[in-house]
Amino acid sequence: MRWGLYPRGPGAAALAAAGRLWGPPRFPCRLGWLGTTRRLLVRPVTGANNQLTSPNSSKYRDTVLLPQTGFPMKLLGRQQPDTELEIQQKCGFSELYSWQRERKVKKEFCLHDGPPYANGDPHVGHALNKILKDIANRFHMMRGSKIHFVPGWDCHGLPIELKILSELGGKAQNLSAMEIREKARSFAKAAIAKQKAAFTRWGIMADWNNCYHTFDREYEAKQLRVFYQMYDKGLVYRSYKPVFWSPSSRTALAEAELEYNPEHVSRSIYVKFPLLEPSPKLAPLTDGSSPISVLIWTTQPWTIPANQAVCYMPEAKYALVKCSTSGDLYIVAADKVAAISSTLDTTFEVISTFEGVDLENGTCSHPLNPEKVSPLLPANHVTMAKGTGLVHTAPAHGMEDYSVASQHNLPMDCLVDEDGIFTDDAHPELQKKAVLEEGTDVVIKMLQSAKNLVKEENLTHSYPYDWRTKKPVVIRASKQWFINIADVKTTAKELLKSVKFIPGAALNAMVDMMDRRPYWCISRQRVWGVPIPVFHHKTKDEYLINSQTIEHLANLVEQHGSDIWWTLPPEQLLPKEVLSQAGGPEALEYVPGQDILDIWFESGTSWSYVLPGTDQRADLYLEGKDQLGGWFQSSLLTSVATRKKAPFKTVVVHGFTLGEKGEKMSKSLGNIIDPDVIINGGQDQSTEPPYGADVLRWWVAESNVFSEVTIGSSALKAARDDLNKLRNTLRFLLGNVTGFNPETDSIPVDEMYVIDQYMLHLLQDLATKITDSYKQYDFGKVIRLLKAFYTRELSNFYFSIIKDRLYCESENDPRRRSCQTALAEILDVLVRSFAPILPHLAEEVFQHIPYLKDQSVFRTGWISTSSIWKKPGLEEAVESTCAMRDSFLGSIPGKNAAEYEVIIVIEPGLLFEIMEMLQAEETSSTSQLNELMMASQSTLLAQDPRERTADGIELTGTFLINLEGGDIREESSYKVIVVPTSKEKCPRCWKYTAESADTLCPRCAEVVGGK
Template identity: 80%
Template sequence: MRWGLRLRGSGPAALSAARNLWRPPRLPGRLGWRATPWRLPVRPVTGAHDQPQNPSSGQYRDSVLLPQTRFPMKLLGRQQPDTEMEIQQECGFSELYSWQRERKIKTEFCLHDGPPYANGDPHVGHALNKILKDIVNRYHMMRGSKIHFVPGWDCHGLPIEMRVLSGPGRKVQDLSPMEIREKARSFAKAAIEKQKSAFIRWGIMADWDNCYYTFDKKYEAKQLRNFYQLYEKGLIYRSYKPVFWSPSSRTALAEAELEYNLEHVSHAIYVKFPLLKPSSKLTSLTAGTSASFLIWTTQPWTIPANQAVCYMPDSKYAVVKCSKSGDHYILAADKVTSVASVLETTFEVISTFSGEDLESSTCAHPLIPDKESPLLPANHVTMTKGTGLVHTAPAHGMEDYSVAVQHNLSTDCLVNEEGVFTDEAGPELKHKAVLEEGTDIVIKMLQATKNLLKEEKLVHSYPYDWRTMKPVVIRASKQWFINITDIKTTAKELLRKVKFIPASAQSAMIEMMDRRPYWCISRQRVWGVPIPVFHHKTKDEYLINSQTIDHITKLVEEHGSDIWWTLPPEQLLPKEVLSKVGGADDLEYVPGQDILDIWFDSGISWSHVLPGNEQRADLYLEGKDQLGGWFQSSLLTSVALKKQAPFKTVMIHGFTLGDKGEKMSKSLGNVIDPDIVINGGQDQRKEPPYGVDVLRWWVAESNIFSEVTINPSALNAARDDISKLRNTLRFLLGNVAGFNPETDSVHVNNMYVIDQYMLHLLQDLANKITESYKQYDFGKVIRLLRAFYTRELSNFYFSIIKDRLYCENASDPKRRSCQTALAEILDVIVRSFAPILPHLAEEVFQHIPYATEPKSVFRTGWIHTSSIWKKPGLEEAIESACAMRDSFLKSIPGKNAAEYEVIIVIEPGLLFEIIEMLQAEETSSSSQLNELMMASQTTLLSQEPRTLAADVTELKGTFLINLEGGDIREESSYKVIVVPTTKEKCPRCWKYTATSSGTLCPRCAEVAGK
């Protein structure tokens, strides 16, 4: 066995310091170890004998200072949630936010709450998010910052509207816009009250009296002003473009409103587009033979809307002859082999050429006679799938639309709002759903024209409506857009100055912005904020100006956005504008029927909530899905309006997963109800009440930057951890009974070495805990705490000090030394976990015996430590003694250490002098060294005794002393000799230190006599 001692400094001065650094205080009395009469359910120290529960029974019971506290070891069943509710009332949880806001301090920490959606009951995803935010806020508040945290709710939008329309009652088509809005508002209000009640129950500290709601009149008015500011800057425009369209919801959707189904099945087809007019180069290559361009698509229903075929100018293409049919085809040279394999044939390459040689060629439309489709160059063509030639339908693809604009192609859409072909699609297709029967008919039409080469089923990722969970299409329509092209460059530059946790999320968000071509902000529904624009009745013109906006925002601020549907059009316009557009009797304009995207609703929340002129939050903290959602809409609107990011730091957490690792979502119906976790289910044997602190511990302990799993085993593990922590706290509280820190504390320099050592470790723990909170690494906080209270406290320190606590005089300095350390340990530990477990922290504070008026832990600041606790060399000095202690305990596995005497033999040198500091006399049953050994008595020798009994155990080891810098290295040998004691067990302390059976040992005789 080799142990190392590292002392600061070098040379004679270091040796001198080492010899004098930890000279033990001169405290009267003798000390030792015995089993505790009040046992904690923790792992015993290796080698310690598991003694009976109550060694102090009988006549000496009253002279033993057993722990005294009313702090319960366990809270069983309903006791846990009931106690938490009592603590919230008694400790002023509801007043804490307003109290901390009234403090006269300059430092402010602002966490802007991303609004949860008001469309359902609170779920475990809410718990993960809100508890994380609360841990952050409570930590910063305890560190001395004034917290700004205003909760909010996202109240508009399609999901709420769909919920109220799917309920019982009148048919949807019979409901007026106002009836739908009233139902939606009532539904949202009910959901908000449920969620708010749950958040408060979870102990979330917030400004609950001044929440923000996106359906609030002032919020809506502010939103309309922001809309017009963007319009004035030229960033909002109306255009006919392809957008994600949900036939099941009959509205446009944003990318953030899509969920991708990895198991979607499409009809993938290979289609011939016959070469009609070849370029001069192509004419020479085809040598007069007929050839066709090969196209592959997974959206057959878009073929009727084809306007062109695109190629990659820099790629190589080939003319091939099919061995099966003898036909000639044109496709990318790199795709010849793979396409031939799919078509179950072989291709003979006749010639190859550059893509740019296709310029000015045309092909025949595969379904529409006499219609030509030009061959056009495009950078979006890739060789990863298909044939290297892309069928282009400008009404049904973003890249396709860009090509159409560049080359002046038609962008007419043949699909209506229900996802059905219009009359313009022709008699065979009209009124057919494009994703169902419409696809089948297009395939049959291609077969009839002999242009279909192959059809196959393809399982792939496909966008679905996030609420109806039905597939969407890309469809061109007139919508309102924000021109993010002009914003993205600045936004990305500013984003690079924002701190991301984890750091990888920064590049992920930038990549998402790069992929976003534009932001469609209009929706074809009624539950939302209207786009404040008037459309001409007969012309493609619209009306919006500062006068109309001022008038509408004043109406909205007073009455809410319902005015768009309740007031006649002439009252929605100011008088000076009304007179110019026909007057009330012959009004030329009508209010538009589009509402604003809810991502715009919530994206401008910073302008309504964040304080000061800067309007920047210290932290945004949401799930990873918000990288393309709220984080992005907040950034884009803030950059557009203020040329700054609305956040300084962005923290991202993963999704909550079920027991089998599946994502939790309301649509899948697998969401865990936090209320059942806290209060238990109907069968409380299967679903016991854990209380909210278990939920909070689970949140803090989880690896939040990946997916977070919640299941009974995770909750049980959290409960077990807290139970062990409670036992540690009970030991601490029980053993500081009768101790007053103001009058009874022992100065650190006069404390026992082992007590100084614990304060030394405590300061290191406090520094690491604080740094972990700074980095928002709450899992590390828990790991540090758990290691400290199980290993350093329960399994080490508590086992050593019990005799000193229980069997010395109440006011003995050596006992007060220990109580001084326990009081400091208690204070640091409670403050360390307070942001995570606020209920337990407050419960502990109510049971501190020396607190004349119990205060809230959150009103008394962060961890307090002293620089003098840090003692260079102390940790290493204790390690050397523990090396010998471990040798002794490992030699008597399962036996009582107090039944043995230990002889330690160390060759003369620095190690001997270090150990001698813990025991000045040769043999002692009360020295600090013997307390560490937990033996009947310890003898320290510089050479082996001349004679030894036959039944001794000898153990050898070495300890390396390595002074900093390597100038002095001293490796010392030691021997531990274990001898069964010849003394008797003291009936009071149960140590084997009595001279005869049934009599007290000298120490106990002295204490009991007093």
């Protein structure tokens, strides 16, 4: 294995005298050769001592062309954030969005911003999301597209309402609806101001004076019109159905407003339902003397009082079993006999088995009320995964239970109120008791008294909680507004086939979530939101809504906002022509409804307000994976329902931010990382230093955002170290293009040094790969490509080779200009490549490029390369030389390569011809070949030299020439003979090319003489 260190550069004496170290740090790194199947590693090259070793060295310092730039290698302490703020001001960050909107370009790129919730301080999750969006926008802008990006905020909803009510404590009970709304609005506005300031500081490009908010009057009016479009198509209806209900919030919740607690403990029970009337096919099994019970299992004992049936799987096998300990006869699924008997600590004797369909027309008695009948009914939702294969069915408390009840006309009475407490219609022992607490205990005791409880045990399992109060929810039936999404889902799934998902697995995840969603409950029982625009009859179960009422309301809301629902008298909320038909202003028969719209419906209609044109689709939606069941889905369903098209062309899904060890971030764990502390530092800046926004942006881009993303001090330090290495590389580039003007000093590509041409060849390949990675939103790959290039190809390879040419040739020498031509192109490609990720650093570099005056990297386009840079044959020239150099360096470990001469012997053929291209004369200390070898001088021979020195080292090897895709293949042998040089060290360039000590080598003498 061959390893390479950054070697001592020529002109080091002058560098040491100047007190500067130019070039990257010393560490081994892999050197990749693009376009071939071979990989080479560069061996270490040791240099002379960095101290001045000759009294004459300092007198030549001014003749060496040292790098010159004001660009600092590092920004320490407050310098980083302060410099970024200066850059934002000087380079017009705040005007950039407006500038690009005014350009006369045909192509537009639309990224529709999913609205963050306006109820808290900015956090690293915001940073991850907004920075990813900004990188995408800046890339497409630099590529020539006009960016359409309108930032937004989700401003209504339960979390904000709960927050202000909890802050008010007992005073909250006396607040009117309008007082709650005013306080909620103020709270949301304050949160928006904080978040907006943070997003601006992170360098997010937008018109921050023109954002969208879901509480904007125009937005609310548009939303009401979308609601009516869906109602008019028969997709919105009111019904009595079971929904997720949060007793702690006293409102219905959507699936997207739940979070599942895997540590929830339920009291699970096995319960007997005595067989009342066996089915005709089972009648022969019962002799009448031994009672038979159907055995069920449930984790929700409180739902037993609402039982209306027991369901079975028609296709499954069932068994009649006898319990060895009690003698009781049970009906259970045949596949579950062993598992159930083990759980009950008993054994079962199987008396008979039969098909599920044989249970048809059988009935049981209710375990708490012997006079109540619970029929045995077939159902497709019954599984054998858990339980007994027979499912207790309470239509008011389960989605599948409701479906069974609808088919068989079962009662759907709900015995639980909005607070999760048993109502007066429940058994007297249960009334006024909370179902998840004391109510469960009483139900279990009642089952024990009725001798129908078989077993109780605690079960730890995943259970839905209210996403904001962090308390368990229940399923309870209530009258709500729903969207019938069955037909919409079918169309939506078809349309998703033409949408690109990144990563691809996100598509299936979203489709699975939609498939599990039976209907969408869009009503909430709160006041901070947009009202569902219907009027309910005072005495009859009917309501009023039509195109006239909606247009009248939408116009009012457009002028005054949705507060009018609570502030105007009902007769003013209806248009005159409808009012006269509804009893007139004096005897109005209708009152405004008290429900508000689900905030997922609110944010899900944002496409209708933000996207220009009725047929417009966004090029990109980019949000966290939780939005597969949230905003992505609500946007899709509302768009498909109203205009039969998806609102997006591409969907990018990122993971969540986690602590350094992969743990969830929470205040209780104390691992919350504040983006403001990352940028400006904490109270103790020795432990929480100011990193600036670009470190935060680099961390975002470098992370594998398609899975969970970890952040902590080590990740931030690593990002800062990466940026410092990048700055070092940029400083070398900037310092060495001083005095160079690309327009007048550039060397034509064909006349450049081979190694310089080779770097342009690599540069073109890098530019292509980086552009492709940005197009795929794989910013992590962009970082990996950049790091590999600036550490490996540049710092550890190219820079070490060219320093002598840069520092020690005369200023206008074509050999030096050749190198500067390559460096200028490298600098330009490099800066544009990372500009979308590191906008502050990119603009800072542009301020220091000596031949650019007041230019902005973002206003001058994307990477520009030339097809003539691509020269695959160059690889053979450079690789073959490096193979020989590798042999040479491997033979002198720890020694200074410049103290040796190399004799290269190659049999006549392709390889020899390639070497001749690098060195025309037999022996040279200034040829391209010798520059690559970094020896004192190189000699190229077609046969062994006649004379050999005793202290020479002889090395042999072979190299395969592979050109034109394999059409030209030739394996050549070579020999490298290494001998100590007989020359002395030149006090100017430190190469061992001088005839005597303290005299200049011929090259330096010519340069100095010329000056």
